[in-house]
Amino acid sequence: MATLNDIAVGAAINILSAFAFFIAFAILRIQPVNDRVYFPKWYLKGLRFSPLRGGAFINKFVNLDFRSYVRFLNWMPAALQMPEPELIDHAGLDSAVYLRIYLTGLKIFTPIAFLSFAIMAPVNWTNDTLKGSNLTYSDVDKLSISNIPIGSRRFWTHLVMAYAFTFWTCYILKKEYEKVASMRLHFLASEHRQPDQFTVLVRNVPPDPDESVSENVEHFFLVNHPDHYLTHQVVYNANKLSHLVNEKKKTQNWLDFYQLRFSRNESKRSMVKTGFLGLFGNRMDAIDFYTSEIERLSKEISFERDRISKNPKSVVPAAFVSFKTRWGAAVCAQTQQMRNPTIWLTERAPEPRDIYWDNLSIPYVSLAIRRLISGVAFFFLTFFFMIPIAFVQSLANIEGIEKAVPFLKPIIELNFMKYVIQGFLPGIALKIFLIFLPSILMLMSKFEGFNSISALERRSATRYYIFQFINVFLGSIITGTAFQQLDTFIHQSANKIPETIGVSIPMKATFFITYTMVDGWAGVAGEILRLKPLIIYHFKNFFLVKTEKDREEAMDPGSLGFNTGEPQIQLYFLLGLVYAVVTPVLLPFIIVFFALAYVVYRHQIINVYNQEYESAAAFWPDVHRRIITALVVSQLLLMGLLSTKEATQSTPLLITLPVLTIWFHFFCKGRYEPAFVTYPLQLFLLFVSSSAGSQEAMMKDTLERAREPNLNLKGFLQNAYVHPVFKGEDDSDSDAATEDLKEEPAIVPTKRQSRRNTPLPSKQSGPLNPLLPEVDHDY
Template sequence: MIVSALATAVGVNLGLTVLLVSAYSLLRRRPPFVSVYAPRRPYAPLESWLAAAWRRSEDDIHAAAGLDGVVFVRIFVFSIRLFAVVAVVGVGVLMPINFMGDQLRLIDFTDLPSKSVDVLSISNVQDGSNKLWLHFSAVYIITGVACYLLYYEYRYISDKRLEYFMTSKPLPQYFTVLVRAIPITDGGSVSDAVDKFFKEYHSSTYLSHTVVHQTGKLRRLLNETEIMWRKLKNLKYVPHRPSTDNPPKKFLGLFGRNNPGKYQKRLEDLEENVRMEQSDATRRREIPAAFVSFKSRYASANAIYIRQSDNPTEWQTEHAPDPHDVYWPSFSTSFMERWISKFVVFVASVLLIIVFLLVVGFIQGLTYMDQLEAWLPFLRNILEIAIVSQLVTGYLPSVILHFLSSYVPSIMKLFSTMQGFVSVNGIERSACNKMLRFTIWTVFFANVLTGSVLNQLNIFLDPKEIPERLAVVVPARHLSLLHMW
């Protein structure tokens, strides 16, 4: 990639950013969007809104979004602090030193836009030059700053978490354990098995239990009720709605107005069906899972971290999820089903990474004009146009990769759902771990190796050469890698 292509990509991204911010600033003031953006201040200028958001303290964030919101904001604070140091060291010190090197070629300032971005990397520093010590020192400085910031943020968040637990009231889930894979004897019930087991082995700390029943119909009714309630709420807050008892109906479901009375009647019917289904829930089929409550947190912790049976596939205990965080469909899965699902998800994740590696390998070749002309010789005349070559090598790869990558989180969340987690938080955490591994493989190894060693695949025949090859390739590819992702 040449400097002009990189500058073109940066210019396009900045232009799109300004365009989207301007569109948001204008559209948020229009009547149709009043209920979405600041309904009480629809005509407030964008600048004052940004200033008010910037002045919010952590106490305000904690009151509005809880401890999770504070931790989420601290992630951005940590990133800004770290990358500020990296920007000062990299742009202010290392980049000028790399630019003044002569390892690749003598720098011609009059023809800078046509130079490769490699002149800004460590590849342009003379072998054995004392300037390399500046790079080594920069690595140690950035690593030290990163470790200190991580330690500071970890201590800060830990103190906040302890403060939250000390000041908050004890909640039922703190004393409750989820027990799965409950063995049932012939003619017995899940409730009797749980009561007998915990009265025998935890007689002094056992309090009560609640067996999970199969309530798929109830969950569907609750989901439909929530959707209908949101529709009715949005209809009530639509501005400038004429007050009439017979609003015009929609034509083909596209034009006209919705009737709030129809949604209100449907919501009342759903609420009645939910109450009837809840009254019959205890008579539904029992699932071999139960919420067991203890008299103290210490007793519940012992039940979680101590194996309850010689058979590891029975009497499995884990933390009880929060009431609003439960994912009910996973309760009916058995131990073997969860184990098989984990294996299938692992294989599917590996296949997804392999497929994405092939795609990245092709897209990465777009940053090399000579390789692109070799692959597609019939486009050589078009690629010789300056603006076209700059867009293809500098902007098109990042657009394609970001477009394809936008579907990966949903796929990873689907994989995590298949693994049998009983909480939405567990599903999201597992999906984040999968995304981290996916990013490491596709962003780092794929971008580095497929772009620079496309014609040297024989290095994989000798794994001992991979570390040496990475040491040579990474410095030459880091600018393009950061730009594309």
Template sequence: MDIPALLTSAGMNIGISVGMFTLYSILRKQPLNVKVYFGQRIAQGRTRNENLCFERFAPSASWILKAWQATEEDIFASGGIDAVVFLRIVVFSIRIFAIATILCTFLVLPLNYFGEGMVGIEDPTAMDLLTIGNVREGSRWLWAHCFTLYVISACACTLLYFEYENVARMRTEQVQRFPTRPSNFTVVVRGIPWSSIESYSESVGKFFSNYYASSYISHQIVYRFGAVQQLMEDAEKMYKVMTTVPVMATIPDKQCCEPNAERCGLCGAGAGSNSFKKIDGGSTFANRNVNDELREKECEAALVFFRSRFDALVVSQTIQSADPMLWVTELAPEPLDVFWQNLCVPYNLLWIRKISVFIASIVFSVLFLLPTTFVQGLTKIQYLQNAFPFLRRVSDRSYINLITGYLPSLVLTVFLTIVPPLMMLFSTLEGRVSRSTRKRSACVKVLIFMFWNVYFSNILSGSWIERMGKLTVTSPKDLATLLAELIPRQASFFMTYVMTSGWSGLTFELLQPVPLVGNWLFKCVLMKEDDFVRPMTFSFHTEVTRVLLFGLLGFTFCILAPLILPFLLVYFCFAFLVYRNQIMNVYYVKYQTDGSYWTLAHNATIFSLILTQVVAGILFGMKKSSTASTCTIPLIICTALFNVFCKNRFLPLF
């Protein structure tokens, strides 16, 4: 790919982005779309009064201003701690890549361009002249690259440390902020042993009143076939009928982050579990033997309520039985966070499910090499002309720039849309009992998938095509050398990827096309009164991953092919504004992980840094600058030590 292809891609993406932004600024003012763009405000009972005037149809940038002016307290009030942490990740990226952009554009880029390393080589593409590949062997200017690497690593570690400290502080403050969270008083018990003489409920009651007599209050067994959900929904409907107020509006304005404990009876007092019985008594089961009916539906899982947070914590961290697969305890999730259907999965099966999911993930990753190779085939279409002569006609056409520049990253982005839902399904199958841990687990899976399948496999398959299958890796050292040689060559593809997946992705995030069109169809075509759009939770597993993937791209390319950095910086700045807007207006907070996404971001950043340093070290070696190469070794060691220190210092709090 060369400059015209890159420019085509940039043009396409800038055009799409500007168009979408303009469209958004108009659409958001239409009353029809208020549920699409202001889901959270609706949920909080706040409404907007818009009059039919000219301003409604004029594009404006007022939302950008509002997003910019919002304080961290506003974000916390609208999106909870996870949203704040996510925006801290974006801010961290902006800071570090601003530093990197300045350093690399004014120091590394000119050195690369005037490096004269490709003087002897025929027909170097313009893009290659800007990479480290153009620095000639043994050049003394490689010291500048090494210095830049040191500065960037030092800044990244410093910023990481302060952010980690900040997030850890916020996380501990959460405990003080919500002293009466029901989850802090409740323990989930799984693997209750089966007994022929008594029901699970009786077993649980006996066990805990025997061993924790002073702190145990009561318990609630979980029922199969969604009995609990059914009861909850019934109660909710009754409540709705009686008050004729939308359910979402019952959540108080300022406590939106704190789930409403009274709604499902997990408040730690006995009242919750009694209320279930009352409803049972008055239902159609009344004349039958309700106990027998219920006993059949009992799962081997229960929620147990304790008098104090300390008691619940102690119970949750103690092994209760000589067989550690019986009476397994852990702190319960918040009421709205519980993923009921997984509570009924027998605890014995969990490890098998986890292993199956692990294997399935690997198989899926391997299968995904096919679309990746296809995408790289599009980028390197000129290399395929010998094998497939019919492609020669294509490459003469005027739209070749579109095919090699814009299409590949579009195809990849489209293929990648199936990944997050699939990983979410995997995480569900793993048997997580809370929605928040399920989402976090999906996030880990998507992250590893993206790092492997977008980054490494694109680099490797791209070079495999360039060399027409003659890619033999004969030792780990070869692999590292190969990476060092290939990463700079893939820079232009990743630049287009940043634009397509990053810039255009942001506009899609902003515009919410699926709910928008769905809402429009529902209201204007089908003429239904029900809402198509329900308030959504923020999909951290896709967005955190995307930001971290761009971080990886930024770090690894920063000194090898610095031209990618301005594109990334633009992405991060827009991401900051767009996500702030979305978090404050669109998404609804149902559950939180108390900032545990930061650990992922930290690990991903450290991984990116060390990869960068290793690749740079090898490249310096290949350029015969052995001192610069040796100088990266202490840097790698220091980064690894810093990581271990942070693990010791902060991780126990997460």
């Protein structure tokens, strides 16, 4: 168990590490040679140019202005100066709202920490309960609720504070939900014309013996949406082609590498082995080998493109259908198209850069099975990860380490080593064990078949949060308590074990303090250094870059990584809300994390990250829901803790607290969530009657037609949802392939001749109104 000295040593190590990262960043960022690593967003926007183009030779690589080294922390105020509206325009609403999660944490925990240390800390400290017990504890634990005797009237203080903290948290959550909803509505109302505003994704198109998928889709929408349908793009199974294109790109990089090496030393030609991973097979000239590989891949790509464009089996039963108006797309996306609810499924189309193309070819009927398999796999992953969690908790127990490795006992017994082991090692060990988890969870999400990157990230974030809650939070508490109080468990009666656990849970705050310092302090500071992208950029720049375009592709701006960042933030919300009443000493460490992360990530969003997509803050309901979950968990744990303390008078009054919190959640859900789940054109349905809302929903279309009467909307939407491999720039025949895919006429003659004026229902499209029973018509 970490003592006050252990925490002090851990804090010193992490503060020095964070300061070292900031110093290194301050020096590296002002070097001209690193400009594209630390300011890639401005290069991608075309607002910044390379400092390597002119000036003295040494000035191209090293900054000789010594005054800039003195102002090494000026990036912090610079990161805070950009106003939020300008930030939204610069980086998008997703990035701006993501930063508001950190601000929400500061708004919630700063007043809570003040009250906790002003009221709770003296109440807990002025007791001697732990001193008279046989439990293992440290001086830090005297600030926890564990130091209050059983049945004490002081528990009324904790009850009142629980109500105060809950009401304050709910107040902030409501204000933030209202603010973010307003920002989303304003952003969507002022957003420029985008393809996804006019387009829906149609899945599970039923087969028709008389028509191809393309003909079937066109005929269905001419029949059922004759006044609004504009065009469509069927979805091709181009996964193999995509794999070939990526393989060719990697091969081209190797060819560029060996050609650049040869140009620098023409007296020596590089040789490679042509077998598995370049370790086996015959030796061959590297340039000749990769040139032949590119020729082979080019032929395969051309053949595969030709096969896809001519083989009907390459078309999957899905399509992107575009409409003349946003209103028409909104109606289609939110209505059931057929009496059979399993076919002609429509949803709002993701924006083109948000689509995860590989999953569009997955049969719709297999999605439920895939999600069941993924859920079972996630259960076993969560269950078996308790093993490394138990190992991490064993590191926090000096006696356990000495028993496991007795030959290290003389070293472990040194005071400094004790401080390092208990104040730093558990946190860094847990961080290491969690490194590969986000990648595993993202693979599971891809296996489930979600069709957009945003959906993949939100699904992965949900599972990461569940994993953190079960393993990192509950697992650390349970296993840590078992290790620390093992001797007490053995030598006491079974009916005393719940009481011992209740006393021990608040004392686990010391472990979470060490983890917060490693992950929330040093980890966040390490993020700004961008060591991995720095190394990769200079490697590519030295070995692969030939042109300015190559240099731009060598940049790796990255993105926020919602699937990893948001669940990690939620862990700190959980820890702060749970320990605010029982062990307030944890709160200052969490506040430092929120403040530091806000500054660092604001800088990264302004200068570095380039978001892959824009969801207009659609993730905020998830953020709100998880904070509410943390609040309810804190209340239930406090209720259980007080029951073990035999606070019979105050404990029953806690029962209403989770009930009120859940009611508040449903109130916010009904009041604000529709703005995040309905189609953007129905913004005003949240505030006004449905008839007035329909008029407002069409307002943007009306204004656009008035401003641009000659707008060629079909031309704007024609290629928006063509698979990227058909419009890549790497292959000379890509334009021709795209034209082949567009050669299908707008109206294809079939046996039933789909015509705009007299649409005849097909076997699959059903009657003119698919939700009404069929009746006979006299034409």
